[in-house]
Amino acid sequence: MSADGMRVRITETSPQVYARAGGVLYLIVIVIGFCSEFFVRDKLVVSGDVTATAANITASESLWRITIAGELILLVCSVALTLILYVLLRPVNKNLALLAVFFNIVEFPIEAVSKLCLFAALFLSGNADYLKAFEPHQLHALVKISLKLHDYGFGMDLVFFGFACLVYGYLLFKSGYFPRTLGVLMAIAGLSYLTNSFTLILAPAYAGRIFLILVFALIGELSLCLWLMVKGVNVSKWNEKARLASG
Amino acid sequence: MSAPVMTERITETSPRLKARITGVFYLLTILTGIFAQGFVSERLVVSGDAAATAANLLAHKGLFQLGFAVFMIEMACNIVITALFYDLLKPVSRSVSLVAAFLGLAGCVIKTLSRLFFIAPLFILGGAHYLSVFSAEQLQALALLFLKVNDRGAAIALVFFGFYALLTGYLIIRSTFLPRILGVVSVLGGLGWLSFLYPPLGYRLFPFVVALALLGAGALIVWLLVFGVNVQRWKEQASAA
Numbered sequence: 001m002s003a004d005g006m007r008v009r010i011t012e013t014s015p016q017v018y019a020r021a022g023g024v025l026y027l028i029v030i031v032i033g034f035c036s037e038f039f040v041r042d043k044l045v046v047s048g049d050v051t052a053t054a055a056n057i058t059a060s061e062s063l064w065r066i067t068i069a070g071e072l073i074l075l076v077c078s079v080a081l082t083l084i085l086y087v088l089l090r091p092v093n094k095n096l097a098l099l100a101v102f103f104n105i106v107e108f109p110i111e112a113v114s115k116l117c118l119f120a121a122l123f124l125s126g127n128a129d130y131l132k133a134f135e136p137h138q139l140h141a142l143v144k145i146s147l148k149l150h151d152y153g154f155g156m157d158l159v160f161f162g163f164a165c166l167v168y169g170y171l172l173f174k175s176g177y178f179p180r181t182l183g184v185l186m187a188i189a190g191l192s193y194l195t196n197s198f199t200l201i202l203a204p205a206y207a208g209r210i211f212l213i214l215v216f217a218l219i220g221e222l223s224l225c226l227w228l229m230v231k232g233v234n235v236s237k238w239n240e241k242a243r244l245a246s247g
Numbered sequence: 248m249s250a251p252v253m254t255e256r257i258t259e260t261s262p263r264l265k266a267r268i269t270g271v272f273y274l275l276t277i278l279t280g281i282f283a284q285g286f287v288s289e290r291l292v293v294s295g296d297a298a299a300t301a302a303n304l305l306a307h308k309g310l311f312q313l314g315f316a317v318f319m320i321e322m323a324c325n326i327v328i329t330a331l332f333y334d335l336l337k338p339v340s341r342s343v344s345l346v347a348a349f350l351g352l353a354g355c356v357i358k359t360l361s362r363l364f365f366i367a368p369l370f371i372l373g374g375a376h377y378l379s380v381f382s383a384e385q386l387q388a389l390a391l392l393f394l395k396v397n398d399r400g401a402a403i404a405l406v407f408f409g410f411y412a413l414l415t416g417y418l419i420i421r422s423t424f425l426p427r428i429l430g431v432v433s434v435l436g437g438l439g440w441l442s443f444l445y446p447p448l449g450y451r452l453f454p455f456v457v458a459l460a461l462l463g464a465g466a467l468i469v470w471l472l473v474f475g476v477n478v479q480r481w482k483e484q485a486s487a488a
Contacts, residue, residue, distance in 0.1 A: 050377045095260075099330040102352060106326055109356045114363070137380040144377050148370050153363050159319045160326070160359075201316045201366070 015088060015238045022084035023229030025077045030218070030225060032074040036067045045147060050140040054125040057143070064122055068115050075108050088233060089171040091241040096167055103164035107157045114153025121146040155200040158193045165190030165220070172224070177237040182224055189220030262335065262424075262482070263475035269331040270471030272324050277464055279321035287314030288365070292394050297387035300394065301372050308369065315366045322359045329355070335476065336418040338485035347414035354407035361400020364393040402443045402450075409440030412460070424481040429470060432463035 044060055046052040057064055082104045090097045124131070124143045131139055165186050173183025192213045199210040291307055291314075293299040304311055329351040336344045368390035371378065378386060412433050419430030439456035443449030449456075 048376075095265075095330065095334050098333070099327065102326050102330045102348075103323075105352050106322070106355045106359065110360055113360055135380060141377045141380050144375075145367075145371065149363060149367055152366055153360075156319065156359060156363060160323065163323055163326075197319075198316060201319070202312050204312075204370075 014235065015242075016232045016235055018084050018087050019228045019232035022081055022088065023225055023227070023232075025081040025084065026221065026225035026228060028077045029074050029081065030221060032070045032077075034218075036071055036074075040064070040067045050144045051137070053147070054140045054143045057122055057125040058127075061122065064118070068118050071115060072112065075112055078104070078108060085168065088238075089168070089175065091238065091245045092171045092175045094245065096171055100164045100167040100171070103160045103167070107160040107164065110153060110157040110160070114150050114157070117146045117150035117153060121150070152200070155197045159197045162190045162193030162197060165193060165217075168224075169220075176241060177234040178227070182227055185220035185223050187220075189217040192216040192220075261478060263478050265331060265335055266471045266475035269328055269335060270468050270475075272327045272331065273464065273468050273471065276321055276324040276328055277461070277468070279317045279324060283314045283317040283321060287311060287317070292391075297384070297391040300391050301368075301387040304368055304390070305372055311369060312366075315362065318362050318365065319359075322355050322362075325355050325358075326352070332415060336415065336422065338424075338481060338488050339418045339422045341488065343414055343418055347411055347418065350407050350414065351411040354404045354411060357407060358401055358404035361397045361404065364397040364400065367393045399446070402446055405440045405443045405449070409437045409443065412437030412440060412463075423484050424477040426470065429463070429467050432459075432466060436460035436463040 040063060044053065044056040044064070046056065082101055086097050086101050089100070121143045124139050124146060134142070167190075169183045169185075169187030169190055171183070172178045172186055173180050175183075192215075195213055196207075196210055196217075200207040287310055291300070291303040291311060293303065329348050332351075333344050333348040336347070371386055371390045371393065381389070414437075416430040416433030416435075416437055419425045419433060420427050422430070436456070436459050439452065439459050440449075442452045442456060
């Protein structure tokens with residue numbers, strides 16, 4: 001190893017710092033994701049009643065907007081988390097670690113743009129003058145269409161996230177510096193995302209029931225999050241593998 | 248070269264195997280794309296006829312959903328080949344290869360997003376109670392409108408894939424481990440896709456551009472699957488970089 005290489009190694013941030021930061025970011029992602037889905041949208045959107053849904057959205061406009069803002073912050077954290085997982089898992093297999101990044105790079109913009117549908121739902125629930133050209137019931141139907149578009153956009157981006165989780169699972173499993181169980185749990189999380197999304201696409205009638213499968217995604221991701229925060233990474237094994245990988 | 252470097256080089260997947268895997272995923276991308284676009288979208292969507300399109304969609308709902316699922320698989324495979332081509336062509340120029348990959352990913356994002364408007368007609372025509380406030384003609388018009396948005400979105404993505412093919416072709420021409428002619432065909436195909444910078448021109452030239460692009464893709468796929476890359480020269484160019 002050259003002298004330059006040595007200096008870089010020494011001044012570089014320890015992988016432990018990356019792991020802890022990753023754990024904290026992951027916790028933010030999980031908490032925001034869970035709250036916005038189950039405490040806000042699930043409460044405001046009344047299934048089978050578009051009029052009540054539109055009324056709820058108008059009545060809770062600031063809550064609706066805060067949720068969207070929160071989900072954009074979630075995405076910003078996810079971008080940073082993606083970089084951290086890349087750095088942590090790169091020593092296992094550089095190309096696969098990059099592939100996971102690529103899956104996420106495609107996933108995030110789709111998720112972010114699909115939030116536009118939530119704004120559309122908000123506008124269509126309001127009573128601005130220019131909307132008077134439509135009957136209230138028609139506007140409510142358009143609200144529902146916007147919400148459906150959001151759900152499908154979310155389902156689509158989870159296809160890519162599902163594949164990313166499978167790659168993460170493999171890399172964690174092979175790493176030697178993370179427990180293999182974490183790898184298995186993340187792979188299961190990936191499979192449950194894929195099952196959920198493809199059910200929504202191919203058999204939408206069952207989508208409501210299969211949705212519960214995402215509990216496995218929560219288990220896998222929460223385990224990785226807590227492990228990163230509490231245990232971090234086995235630094236000596238990580239260093240060994242990183243040295244091997246970069247020469 | 249130090250000892251750890253040596254062992255790493257050896258344990259790393261060989262460039263030839265990587266090239267073959269690239270060939271496999273490239274083939275999957277092309278086949279899934281042809282199936283979803285040619286055998287589902289083109290067959291069921293009757294441009295300019297909202298009623299006929301709606302009737303087709305409802306009569307072949309399962310096929311339409313399958314087409315959408317295959318579109319998603321196509322995009323996942325496209326991301327995989329973007330990562331693989333980046334790695335394969337990195338020895339020629341790391342920065343150009345990275346720019347190509349970013350353009351390819353932007354194309355994937357735009358194309359996937361436009362697919363949201365491919366699936367939307369299914370629930371708009373689904374006959375749910377809340378939709379009864381619109382007349383059947385209005386719903387059919389909305390469905391066709393969404394399909395047109397999907398089409399235009401995919402056309403925008405083609406411009407990005409065009410720039411991607413240009414850069415990839417350039418890298419293949421400059422490489423020592425793949426035949427130049429494959430790069431030339433890729434550049435020509437890329438220029439063809441760029442006709443979508445002005446969509447009316449793009450749509451007019453579409454059959455010729457598709458033929459050219461498929462020819463180039465086919466040649467590259469066969470080469471990657473059968474010959475892979477010249478491993479010796481790939482390693483030389485990689486260590487020179």
